[in-house]
Amino acid sequence: MEPIAVNPKAGKLKVAPEWADVCFTCGTCAGGCPVTGVDRMDPRKAIRMAALGLDQDLIDSRFPWICTMCGRCEYACPQGVEILKVMRRARGLRDRDKVPGPIHKGVVMCLEKGNNLGIPKDDFLFLLADLAREMDEEEGFPGFYVPVDKKGANLFVTINSKEPFGEPDDMKFWWKIFYAARESWTVASENWEGVNWGLFSGDDEAMKTIVGRIVDHMERLECSTLLLPE
Amino acid sequence: MWYPEVFEKYKVVSVFDLLKEYLETGRIKVDKSIHTEPTTLHEPCNYGRKSQKAFGHGYFEEPRWIIQQCCEEFVEMYPNRMNQFCCGGGGGAWAMPYTEERIFYGRVKAKQIMDSGAKLVIAPCHNCRDQLMKSIVPEYQLDVEIKYIWELVADSLIVEPWSEEEIKKAREERDAQYERDGIDLDEEQW
Numbered sequence: 001m002e003p004i005a006v007n008p009k010a011g012k013l014k015v016a017p018e019w020a021d022v023c024f025t026c027g028t029c030a031g032g033c034p035v036t037g038v039d040r041m042d043p044r045k046a047i048r049m050a051a052l053g054l055d056q057d058l059i060d061s062r063f064p065w066i067c068t069m070c071g072r073c074e075y076a077c078p079q080g081v082e083i084l085k086v087m088r089r090a091r092g093l094r095d096r097d098k099v100p101g102p103i104h105k106g107v108v109m110c111l112e113k114g115n116n117l118g119i120p121k122d123d124f125l126f127l128l129a130d131l132a133r134e135m136d137e138e139e140g141f142p143g144f145y146v147p148v149d150k151k152g153a154n155l156f157v158t159i160n161s162k163e164p165f166g167e168p169d170d171m172k173f174w175w176k177i178f179y180a181a182r183e184s185w186t187v188a189s190e191n192w193e194g195v196n197w198g199l200f201s202g203d204d205e206a207m208k209t210i211v212g213r214i215v216d217h218m219e220r221l222e223c224s225t226l227l228l229p230e
Numbered sequence: 231m232w233y234p235e236v237f238e239k240y241k242v243v244s245v246f247d248l249l250k251e252y253l254e255t256g257r258i259k260v261d262k263s264i265h266t267e268p269t270t271l272h273e274p275c276n277y278g279r280k281s282q283k284a285f286g287h288g289y290f291e292e293p294r295w296i297i298q299q300c301c302e303e304f305v306e307m308y309p310n311r312m313n314q315f316c317c318g319g320g321g322g323a324w325a326m327p328y329t330e331e332r333i334f335y336g337r338v339k340a341k342q343i344m345d346s347g348a349k350l351v352i353a354p355c356h357n358c359r360d361q362l363m364k365s366i367v368p369e370y371q372l373d374v375e376i377k378y379i380w381e382l383v384a385d386s387l388i389v390e391p392w393s394e395e396e397i398k399k400a401r402e403e404r405d406a407q408y409e410r411d412g413i414d415l416d417e418e419q420w
Contacts (some may be wrong), residue, residue, distance in 0.1 A: 069320065173378060
């Protein structure tokens with residue numbers, strides 16, 4: 001095996017320069033992590049890699065993506081090492097075309113089409129109307145409809161694109177609650193996505209754009225309350 | 231922080247804040263007797279531990295209170311709150327191609343659910359719900375039902391009927407909106 005040239009000062013992942021000293025290497029993080037051992041990795045090793053300047057090896061490894069960024073390791077760390085920041089930064093430093101799975105494609109789709117799955121506006125509006133009619137006529141919620149772009153509504157609500165795409169009836173749970181509460185609410189006809197995959201792919205810029213759209217809706221529709229996307 | 235002015239100008243609420251407000255103020259009413267089975271809460275990392283760290287408030291008590299309004303018997307999983315275990319589908323893992331690793335991750339949650347004796351597990355997060363319902367339950371052959379917390383509330387609702395006047399007004403608003411958006415449900419589109 002080649003000797004490793006350690007250069008902690010040159011690291012891309014390092015948040016604080018004294019890190020190599022801060023971590024006690026106690027392994028508390030690894031002990032509490034459900035995926036310790038997968039690919040012979042664990043949070044302690046990931047932090048050692050970052051501290052020792054093995055950035056690229058960590059960025060290229062699967063571990064930052066198998067990690068769910070649940071934060072249990074970081075909460076237990078006696079030294080307050082910001083393990084999550086390192087993991088997310090490692091994700092962000094992957095070439096975008098090497099981000100595993102659909103999340104980066106979803107971010108690009110969302111930026112272009114307004115939702116992660118590229119559902120067209122006409123299909124979306126028709127679906128909402130169709131589901132609303134079922135509730136109004138068949139399911140005991142007479143007068144129910146989905147207010148779209150309703151100016152002056154109290155509550156602005158985003159939508160998780162997986163629901164109109166694959167589980168449309170699940171949207172009715174909230175709708176029934178709004179009906180019972182006689183809430184004044186609305187959704188947007190475009191850019192209605194509530195899932196911000198930039199959070200997961202490590203893409204701050206895209207994340208900010210997508211958050212900004214929600215702010216724009218609040219302004220444009222003069223709503224007073226935002227229901228945070230779950 | 232991005233858009234700090236938003237928090238000044240608008241009220242920003244989580245699903246828990248809103249459901250709790252509706253229940254506390256009596257804007258919605260629920261019937262507990264619909265859910266009699268032992269019910270537990272899966273705590274999403276983002277609403278609990280990570281929210282505590284990022285915003286100084288973890289949503290630990292709110293979901294428990296909401297569930298207790300809708301269910302006769304609430305049971306805990308251990309460990310919980312700040313030491314809770316992730317379902318295994320968080321942080322985008324649900325969408326990753328590493329299925330085997332994701333299911334392996336979930337074994338801890340599967341054991342916690344079994345040990346709790348619950349027959350109904352409440353998931354207040356889309357991602358957790360999918361991991362629990364579509365992977366953990368079938369893979370570990372758990373005999374439990376999974377519901378979103380808003381699904382639990384919706385299923386427990388006692389809806390006070392709208393008046394004729396309310397219905398008429400809503401239908402007028404709806405018709406105006408559909409005309410504006412060019413929606414005609416009787417036209418064959420699909």
